[in-house]
Amino acid sequence: MKPQMNADERRQLLITSHRSLGTDKIRILHVLGGMDRGGVETWLMEILRHIDRDRYLMDFVVHKTEPGAYDEEVLSFGSRIVPCLYPSRPWAYALNFQRILREFGPYDIVHSHVHHFSGYVLRLAKYAGVPIRIAHTHTDTVSSEQRGGFYRRLYFHFMKSSINRFATVGLGSSYQALAALFDSDCNCDPRWQVVNYGLDLSPFQGRIDRDLVRAELGIPADAFVIGHVGRFLAVKNHTFILDIAAEVIQQEPKMYLLLVGDGLLRPNMEQKAVQLGLGDRVIFAGLRSDIPRLMRGAMDVFLFPSLYEGLGNVRLEAQAAGLPSVISDVVPEQGDVVLPLVKRVSLSLPAFAWAEALLLHRDAVSRVSPSDALAQMANSQFNIKTAVKQLENIYLSQLIGL
Structure with missing residues (x-):
C-alpha cells in the first residue's frame, strides 16, 4: 500500500x-x-x-x-x-x-x-x-x-x-x-x-520595560491594570466593561482600566466613565500598532466580555503575552490554548460577579510562566x-x- x-x-x-x-x-x-x-x-x-x-x-x-x-x-x-x-x-x-x-x-x-x-x-x-x-x-x-x-x-x-x-x-x-x-x-x-x-509571535519575545510602558500611558508602576482591545462597537460590551471596573475599584483601589481601540461608541463610553467616577482611572488609548507591547508592559489581566465572537483573535494575543484572561462563555473554546490563563464567565452574571472572578484570576500567571505560555502558542495551530x-x-x- x-x-x-x-x-x-x-x-x-x-x-x-x-x-x-x-x-x-x-x-x-x-x-x-x-x-x-x-x-x-x-x-x-x-x-x-x-x-x-x-x-x-x-x-x-x-x-x-x-x-x-x-x-x-x-x-x-x-x-x-x-x-x-x-x-x-x-x-x-x-x-x-x-x-x-x-x-x-x-x-x-x-x-x-x-x-x-x-x-x-x-x-x-x-x-x-x-x-x-x-x-x-x-x-x-x-x-x-x-x-x-x-x-x-x-x-x-x-x-x-x-x-x-x-x-x-x-x-x-x-x-x-x-x-x-x-x-x-x-x-x-x-x-x-x-x-x-x-499570530506572528516575534513581538511577544524579548525583554519589556514595564515601568517605561506604564509611564508613557500615565499609569503608576504599582497599579493593577485591566486591559481590553477592541473596536467601540456594541458587540464588544464596553458598557459592561466599565460596570465591572466600577466594581473592581471598590476592592482594588489601585485599579486602572486600559481600553485600546476606537469606534462610534467611544464618546458614549468616555461619558459613562466620568459618570461612574472613573474619569481618571480609564485610559482611552485609541488605535495602536503595539498591542503586544501594551499587553506585556501595561496590563495585568485581560477582560473580554464580548456578546459574540467568531474566535476573538485578540485573546490569542493575550495568551501569547502570558496574560490571565477573563472572557465570556460565548467566545469559542477553540481559541483556549493556554488553559491556566483562561477563565470563562457567563454573561448572565452581574458585574460584581465578573469583578470577583477577575480579582481571583489575576494570580493565574503564577501557574504558567510567560515563556511557557509563548511556547504553547508557538506549538499551536495559531x-x-x-x-x-x-x-x-x-x-x-x-x-x-x-
Missing part, C-alpha cells in the same frame, strides 16, 4: 502541479470594508507579510475612499487597494466591481470577508468568470440575526442562499462562525472548513507559519481541482 503523504509533502505536490500548468503568480482579490486595525484586517496583514509573495499576489477591494491604517504597508508589498463604493446600491456596486475585475484582473480567486454581503460579491465574481470564489466568515452572528426584523431576515436568507450557490469554498474562524453563515449543517458540506487565525501553510494549501488545492 502506498504510504499516505504528510501535509508538507502534499503542499509541495500542489505547488509543483500548479507550476506545471505554466502559470505565474496566483492572483487573489480580497474584499472587505477597509484596511483598518481590526481583527480581520490584522489577520490579512499577517498573511500578506508571511505568504510567499513570489507565488501569490494579493490585492484588496475596500468599501471606502478614506485611507486605512494598513494602506501604506499594503502598497509597500506591491499589492493594490481599490475602492469599490456604494455597497448599499446594488447596481452601482455591480458596475464598479465588474470594472475592477476587468481593469486589475484577471484574478484566480475572489476571497470575500464581508459576511452576508459575500453572497452578492461572489455572484458578481461568478458571472465575471472568476473560477475560485471564497466566502470567509470571521464572526458568529446567530444572536444578532435572530433580533432582526422581517426585511433584515429576508436579506440574510437571500445572501446565505447566494453564498451556498456561488461559493466554491467557505471558510470560518471557528465552527460557530461557520454555522452562523453556512447554517448548522455546515459539517455535511466539504466546501465549508475552519481556517486558523495566525502560529502564523502554520496558518499561512493552511491557507496556501486551500488556494492551491482549489486551483488544481479545476
Whole structure:
C-alpha cells in the first residue's frame, strides 16, 4: 500500500502541479470594508507579510475612499487597494466591481470577508468568470440575526442562499462562525472548513520595560491594570466593561482600566466613565500598532466580555503575552490554548460577579510562566507559519481541482 503523504509533502505536490500548468503568480482579490486595525484586517496583514509573495499576489477591494491604517504597508508589498463604493446600491456596486475585475484582473480567486454581503460579491465574481470564489466568515452572528426584523431576515436568507450557490469554498474562524453563515449543517458540506487565525509571535519575545510602558500611558508602576482591545462597537460590551471596573475599584483601589481601540461608541463610553467616577482611572488609548507591547508592559489581566465572537483573535494575543484572561462563555473554546490563563464567565452574571472572578484570576500567571505560555502558542495551530501553510494549501488545492 502506498504510504499516505504528510501535509508538507502534499503542499509541495500542489505547488509543483500548479507550476506545471505554466502559470505565474496566483492572483487573489480580497474584499472587505477597509484596511483598518481590526481583527480581520490584522489577520490579512499577517498573511500578506508571511505568504510567499513570489507565488501569490494579493490585492484588496475596500468599501471606502478614506485611507486605512494598513494602506501604506499594503502598497509597500506591491499589492493594490481599490475602492469599490456604494455597497448599499446594488447596481452601482455591480458596475464598479465588474470594472475592477476587468481593469486589475484577471484574478484566480475572489476571497470575500464581508459576511452576508459575500453572497452578492461572489455572484458578481461568478458571472465575471472568476473560477475560485471564497466566502470567509470571521464572526458568529446567530444572536444578532435572530433580533432582526422581517426585511433584515429576508436579506440574510437571500445572501446565505447566494453564498451556498456561488461559493466554491467557505471558510470560518471557528465552527460557530461557520454555522452562523453556512447554517448548522455546515459539517455535511466539504466546501465549508475552519481556517486558523495566525499570530506572528516575534513581538511577544524579548525583554519589556514595564515601568517605561506604564509611564508613557500615565499609569503608576504599582497599579493593577485591566486591559481590553477592541473596536467601540456594541458587540464588544464596553458598557459592561466599565460596570465591572466600577466594581473592581471598590476592592482594588489601585485599579486602572486600559481600553485600546476606537469606534462610534467611544464618546458614549468616555461619558459613562466620568459618570461612574472613573474619569481618571480609564485610559482611552485609541488605535495602536503595539498591542503586544501594551499587553506585556501595561496590563495585568485581560477582560473580554464580548456578546459574540467568531474566535476573538485578540485573546490569542493575550495568551501569547502570558496574560490571565477573563472572557465570556460565548467566545469559542477553540481559541483556549493556554488553559491556566483562561477563565470563562457567563454573561448572565452581574458585574460584581465578573469583578470577583477577575480579582481571583489575576494570580493565574503564577501557574504558567510567560515563556511557557509563548511556547504553547508557538506549538499551536495559531502560529502564523502554520496558518499561512493552511491557507496556501486551500488556494492551491482549489486551483488544481479545476
